Amino acid sequence: MTFFLLILGLACLLVGGATLVRGASMLASQYGVSPLLVGLTVVAFGTSAPELVVNIIGTLRNQSDLAFGNVVGSNLANLGLVLSTAALVKPMKIEGQIVRRELPLLLLGTSVLLVMTLDRWLRVGVPEISRSDALILLLLLCAFLYIAIAEVRTRTQDAFISEVDEIRKVLPAPKENSTHKDWLFVIIGSVLLGVGGHLTVDKGSEFAQLMGLPPVVVGMLVVAIGTSLPELVTSVIAAIKNESDLCLGNVVGSNLFNSLFVLPAAALIKPISIPSGGIVDILLTLGFSAALVLVFLFDRGTLHRRTACAMLATYVGYMWLRTVG
Numbered sequence: 001m002t003f004f005l006l007i008l009g010l011a012c013l014l015v016g017g018a019t020l021v022r023g024a025s026m027l028a029s030q031y032g033v034s035p036l037l038v039g040l041t042v043v044a045f046g047t048s049a050p051e052l053v054v055n056i057i058g059t060l061r062n063q064s065d066l067a068f069g070n071v072v073g074s075n076l077a078n079l080g081l082v083l084s085t086a087a088l089v090k091p092m093k094i095e096g097q098i099v100r101r102e103l104p105l106l107l108l109g110t111s112v113l114l115v116m117t118l119d120r121w122l123r124v125g126v127p128e129i130s131r132s133d134a135l136i137l138l139l140l141l142c143a144f145l146y147i148a149i150a151e152v153r154t155r156t157q158d159a160f161i162s163e164v165d166e167i168r169k170v171l172p173a174p175k176e177n178s179t180h181k182d183w184l185f186v187i188i189g190s191v192l193l194g195v196g197g198h199l200t201v202d203k204g205s206e207f208a209q210l211m212g213l214p215p216v217v218v219g220m221l222v223v224a225i226g227t228s229l230p231e232l233v234t235s236v237i238a239a240i241k242n243e244s245d246l247c248l249g250n251v252v253g254s255n256l257f258n259s260l261f262v263l264p265a266a267a268l269i270k271p272i273s274i275p276s277g278g279i280v281d282i283l284l285t286l287g288f289s290a291a292l293v294l295v296f297l298f299d300r301g302t303l304h305r306r307t308a309c310a311m312l313a314t315y316v317g318y319m320w321l322r323t324v325g
Helices: 002-030 035-046 049-060 064-089 096-100 102-116 131-152 159-170 179-211 215-227 229-240 244-269 278-298 305-324
Strands: none
Touching: 002 049, 002 179, 002 215, 002 229, 049 064, 049 179, 049 215, 049 244, 064 179, 064 215, 064 229, 064 244, 064 278, 064 305, 102 131, 102 244, 102 278, 131 244, 179 215, 215 229, 215 305, 229 244, 244 278, 278 305
């Protein structure tokens, strides 16, 4: 029953996030907000809503291990599971603009996050993401948004523009006098996110106790993979359509918002302690990110199936070690 309620909570998070994005995007369009601004705010932040809700509720309930595992596990799943699965479907061409803009910021953000976990050695303290650390990560997010806006405005073909346009195609065209309906979507989405967040945190903790697993492992395996399902579906579809820039942009963008928005937003409320094995989790995320740069430099900018197999095997093997360890 506990596992069923945990899955129900994840379903509420996914449906609630999608409903909130749908309603908020339609409202923004009706009020004359530009598609670019909608993509940078409503869509980008809204699609991170499930992870954000889980982290905030987990932090408030002193389940910081589950919150940390949710973010780091989601980042690992995006790179080791989502991206590699999409590349197995069809080899992926890595665009130069993504390597120049998004990947360096992802490497920088992950490296800064790694340094923040080394409190035990750097300042002889309890390893945690403090409020001051959270402010630094949020400043990095502001820098990313500034660079993205500056470059997108000067380009007609851009991975970020492609991602925003792809999402707009899925959304229905705004209709006259549909404001009340759109507000209803926002309210329903918010309620589902709240219910899903509570169920996920409560039942995730119970499930960890029943299975004898650390909460961080449940966060990395069940919660993180569950909240990464939209990215998996989107990336596989993009790979089938030969839209590799959309696929990679989706994964890298999600990781950026997880590390620079979701995690620090929760840490501002209450510092998040680093669980056992957390440093290695971040190191592996950094390794996956660096591997994409090496693929671009030395493998003709194409993520081939052999490399994708190696990334997927590494991810599965590491998750197995985390579970049995």
